[in-house]
Amino acid sequence: MAEAKTLKTTGDNVIVCNEVQKWYGNYHALRGVSMSVRSGEVIVILGPSGSGKSTFIRTLNRLEEHQGGDIIVDGITLSHDVRNIAEIRREVGMVFQQFNLFPHLTVLENITLAPIHVRKWSRERAEEVAMKWLTRVGIPEQADKYPGQLSGGQQQRVAIARTLTMEPKILLFDEPTSALDPEMIKEVLDVMRDLANSGYTILAVTHEMGFARTVADRIIFMDAGQIVEENTPDNFFHNPKEERTKKFLNQILNH
Amino acid sequence: MAGEIPPGPPSMGQESIPFWRDGRVLGVLAQIAFVIGFIIVAGWFVSNILNNISSLGSSQFICQDGGFSYRCAFDFMEADAQFDISETPIDYDPSDSYWRALGVGALNTVKVTVLGIIFATILGTLVGIARLSPNWLVSRIALWYVDLLRNTPLVLQLIFLYFSVLLGLPQIDSAIQPLGLPMFISQRGVNLPSFEFMPSFAILMAFIILGIIQAQVLWVILGRQEELTGKESNRLTWAIISFIVVIGIGWIVSSNETNQAVLTPASMRIREFDDFEQIVLNRLDVNQLNDIASDLEEGLITQDQVDEAALKICVLRDAPSETNFTSQLRRADIPYEVKRTTRQDQSTSSFIEGDCEAYVGPTAVIAAERDAMDNIIAATPEDDVVNGGAATMLQLTENPIRLSIPRIEGFNFVGGWKMTAEFTAILLGLILNTAASIAEIVRAGIQSVSKGQTEAARALGLSESQRLRLVILPQALKVIIPPQTSQYLNLAKNSSLALAVAYPDFWNLGNTTINQSGRSIQIILLVMVFYLSISLSVSGVLNWYNRRNQLQER
Numbered sequence: 175m176a177e178a179k180t181l182k183t184t185g186d187n188v189i190v191c192n193e194v195q196k197w198y199g200n201y202h203a204l205r206g207v208s209m210s211v212r213s214g215e216v217i218v219i220l221g222p223s224g225s226g227k228s229t230f231i232r233t234l235n236r237l238e239e240h241q242g243g244d245i246i247v248d249g250i251t252l253s254h255d256v257r258n259i260a261e262i263r264r265e266v267g268m269v270f271q272q273f274n275l276f277p278h279l280t281v282l283e284n285i286t287l288a289p290i291h292v293r294k295w296s297r298e299r300a301e302e303v304a305m306k307w308l309t310r311v312g313i314p315e316q317a318d319k320y321p322g323q324l325s326g327g328q329q330q331r332v333a334i335a336r337t338l339t340m341e342p343k344i345l346l347f348d349e350p351t352s353a354l355d356p357e358m359i360k361e362v363l364d365v366m367r368d369l370a371n372s373g374y375t376i377l378a379v380t381h382e383m384g385f386a387r388t389v390a391d392r393i394i395f396m397d398a399g400q401i402v403e404e405n406t407p408d409n410f411f412h413n414p415k416e417e418r419t420k421k422f423l424n425q426i427l428n429h
Numbered sequence: 430m431a432g433e434i435p436p437g438p439p440s441m442g443q444e445s446i447p448f449w450r451d452g453r454v455l456g457v458l459a460q461i462a463f464v465i466g467f468i469i470v471a472g473w474f475v476s477n478i479l480n481n482i483s484s485l486g487s488s489q490f491i492c493q494d495g496g497f498s499y500r501c502a503f504d505f506m507e508a509d510a511q512f513d514i515s516e517t518p519i520d521y522d523p524s525d526s527y528w529r530a531l532g533v534g535a536l537n538t539v540k541v542t543v544l545g546i547i548f549a550t551i552l553g554t555l556v557g558i559a560r561l562s563p564n565w566l567v568s569r570i571a572l573w574y575v576d577l578l579r580n581t582p583l584v585l586q587l588i589f590l591y592f593s594v595l596l597g598l599p600q601i602d603s604a605i606q607p608l609g610l611p612m613f614i615s616q617r618g619v620n621l622p623s624f625e626f627m628p629s630f631a632i633l634m635a636f637i638i639l640g641i642i643q644a645q646v647l648w649v650i651l652g653r654q655e656e657l658t659g660k661e662s663n664r665l666t667w668a669i670i671s672f673i674v675v676i677g678i679g680w681i682v683s684s685n686e687t688n689q690a691v692l693t694p695a696s697m698r699i700r701e702f703d704d705f706e707q708i709v710l711n712r713l714d715v716n717q718l719n720d721i722a723s724d725l726e727e728g729l730i731t732q733d734q735v736d737e738a739a740l741k742i743c744v745l746r747d748a749p750s751e752t753n754f755t756s757q758l759r760r761a762d763i764p765y766e767v768k769r770t771t772r773q774d775q776s777t778s779s780f781i782e783g784d785c786e787a788y789v790g791p792t793a794v795i796a797a798e799r800d801a802m803d804n805i806i807a808a809t810p811e812d813d814v815v816n817g818g819a820a821t822m823l824q825l826t827e828n829p830i831r832l833s834i835p836r837i838e839g840f841n842f843v844g845g846w847k848m849t850a851e852f853t854a855i856l857l858g859l860i861l862n863t864a865a866s867i868a869e870i871v872r873a874g875i876q877s878v879s880k881g882q883t884e885a886a887r888a889l890g891l892s893e894s895q896r897l898r899l900v901i902l903p904q905a906l907k908v909i910i911p912p913q914t915s916q917y918l919n920l921a922k923n924s925s926l927a928l929a930v931a932y933p934d935f936w937n938l939g940n941t942t943i944n945q946s947g948r949s950i951q952i953i954l955l956v957m958v959f960y961l962s963i964s965l966s967v968s969g970v971l972n973w974y975n976r977r978n979q980l981q982e983r
């Protein structure tokens with residue numbers, strides 16, 4: 175245990191969590207979560223519904239406040255210091271299940287809003303970078319449309335471009351394909367695969383087992399607010415250590 | 430068999446339904462019944478009105494020649510109003526016509542409505558946001574405020590504000606000066622410092638526009654250079670500095686313009702400011718005098734003598750120059766006595782009659798007065814000319830904008846912006862009451878924006894104020910504006926409760942006019958037209974804004 179802790183604070187870890195606790199009123203949602211992420215690592219978080227996956231990754235950019243333990247992101251300890259929070263949010267991008275695009279702004283305005291107002295870029299620079307990312311996710315021709323005019327898959331790709339234009343070091347995905355029709359899942363997963371291959375540090379909550387198997391460097395399995403198992407994809411799927419994991423895999427693979 | 434079914438919807442078998450159960454027949458019958466009912470009710474109203482008008486006609490629509498006709502309905506409005514109005518944004522005198530009196534009322538209503546809408550919106554938005562504050566105390570206070578103000582009648586609030594709060598304040602001589610600031614709160618209302626814009630402000634304004642343009646140009650040029658060299662220059666700082674420099678030059682240039690003048694009879698031979706002192710000293714008739722204050726102390730002269738010798742000045746009402754000129758007199762220890770005149774022509778006549786030895790006003794007005802006076806004097810028989818003939822003009826220079834600070838002079842406040850107790854009561858009442866409703870609308874509007882929007886904004890690193898301003902409010906506005914419009918209309922119409930606190934708004938003065946002239950039909954008609962046009966303008970503006978806002982989406 176002591177050995178694990180020293181490993182978690184070594185220099186190339188971009189995220190270190192130590193005994194993170196979170197309560198919603200009386201409900202104990204995170205019960206001492208400890209883990210760390212190295213720069214460039216792709217981590218997939220699996221677990222049954224309600225196990226605290228979303229809660230956990232949302233504490234990493236302080237969309238949720240944790241009430242115990244430490245979270246260190248990119249060398250900054252998360253606390254009530256608003257300056258630290260602002261700094262971390264600039265380095266950590268997040269993609270949501272429901273896309274959460276701004277409906278009153280065009281695709282291009284959605285993407286350039288934060289770079290202009292948070293990073294203080296000039297409009298020209300922001301638009302240039304935005305177009306680069308829109309091209310990368312394959313929909314540069316949609317720049318002047320409003321989110322409501324796009325399909326779900328396109329909207330999620332805009333949301334990814336919006337996050338990436340802020341040039342974050344770390345990407346958090348919370349079930350990015352769960353709200354999509356089956357035929358659109360692939361286009362989003364392709365983008366995520368592309369990002370994983372270009373060296374981003376990624377934490378993704380997803381139910382796409384194919385993605386987890388082929389892209390993840392490590393799989394974290396959560397249940398009841400705790401990390402039950404951390405393993406390589408190969409071992410996780412073929413040789414799980416924990417009984418709880420086996421039960422979970424049985425349920426999802428045999429339905 | 431299947432092939433024989435004809436395309437199109439199957440027949441409903443309508444013949445079998447009795448007509449009193451056929452929805453289409455019932456629809457038509459309902460419409461016919463409605464139209465007949467409407468015609469009966471409307472006809473009853475119209476015939477009633479026409480009857481009343483024709484029976485009142487002989488007393489209401491009297492023409493100059495004694496006959497009566499609808500065409501003469503508004504002739505009475507030309508007559509002297511004969512009542513005084515306590516607050517007049519434009520010149521008004523009881524000898525003015527009813528038209529002018531109601532014009533004053535209209536301006537008073539517009540003033541309280543516009544200010545009310547602006548401040549109710551600001552306060553309401555803040556309270557609405559406070560209602561959603563995670564801070565328990567803040568959200569509680571906002572809730573209490575909303576509940577209290579929405580659950581009591583507005584008239585009661587107005588009467589409470591006016592009689593308990595404002596009239597409970599101290600008299601003018603012990604007016605409250607909060608924190609020693611240059612403002613007074615008393616039974617007379619609130620007196621605040623204000624800015625006065627001199628005629629030369631136009632020149633400064635030109636420089637301000639020039640400054641904005643050149644700062645923009647500089648901003649763009651530096652931006653280009655930044656892109657070429659790739660080096661960050663402090664272009665915001667430079668743009669601001671250059672803007673300030675241009676404004677500074679504009680200030681100096683416009684400060685050299687003469688904005689106001691003092692008009693005096695030629696007999697006084699005024700060539701410079703010091704001459705005024707000489708005139709008073711001569712009049713005091715004590716030869717070696719040069720310091721009135723010390724001579725008073727030594728008993729060489731009496732206060733009565735000084736009062737007698739004081740310079741008599743007429744000041745065009747609220748002329749910006751007043752405070753400048755009188756403050757110069759005070760600084761030079763020259764005793765003076767001010768007579769404020771509301772009308773230019775009154776000044777001219779006072780001047781000719783010798784009531785005023787100096788007449789203070791804006792340069793342009795004074796120049797026109799001098800011409801008018803020269804004409805009068807030229808047309809007057811030699812013996813009747815008072816003060817010996819044509820006038821001289823002394824010009825004073827002044828900054829294009831000056832701060833006017835209220836002060837107590839005798840039993841009045843002079844300078845600054847005066848808010849009477851009546852105006853304060855109606856304005857405050859309308860603001861507090863409407864803000865409570867607006868707060869609820871704003872709260873509902875903000876809550877109508879999904880939580881995901883807030884999360885996305887936060888995750889992108891937007892600050893809380895950026896999140897509200899750039900993400901939440903633009904979306905909430907679509908929900909907010911329609912009910913907001915009806916709040917604004919309520920405020921405009923509720924302003925007619927001004928009657929309760931004796932603020933001379935349109936409805937109040939309309940009432941006075943009815944009582945005095947007995948012409949109720951005409952005035953009620955004017956009141957209806959007036960409030961209707963205010964309502965239409967308010968909703969017109971908001972509808973335009975809403976349409977523009979809607980266009981941004983899809």
Ligand SMILES: Nc1ncnc2c1ncn2[C@@H]1O[C@H](COP(=O)(O)OP(=O)(O)O)[C@@H](O)[C@H]1O
Nearest residue numbers: 198201203221222223224225226227228229230
């Ligand atoms: N805002 C909240 N208030 C109260 N309980 C919450 C809230 N958000 C999540 N929870 C509870 O916390 C637990 C974990 O939720 P979540 O992290 O969303 O799970 P997952 O993403 O793994 O499905 C669930 O039991 C959920 O009901």
Ligand SMILES: [Mg+2]
Nearest residue numbers: 227228229349
């Ligand atoms: Mg979840």
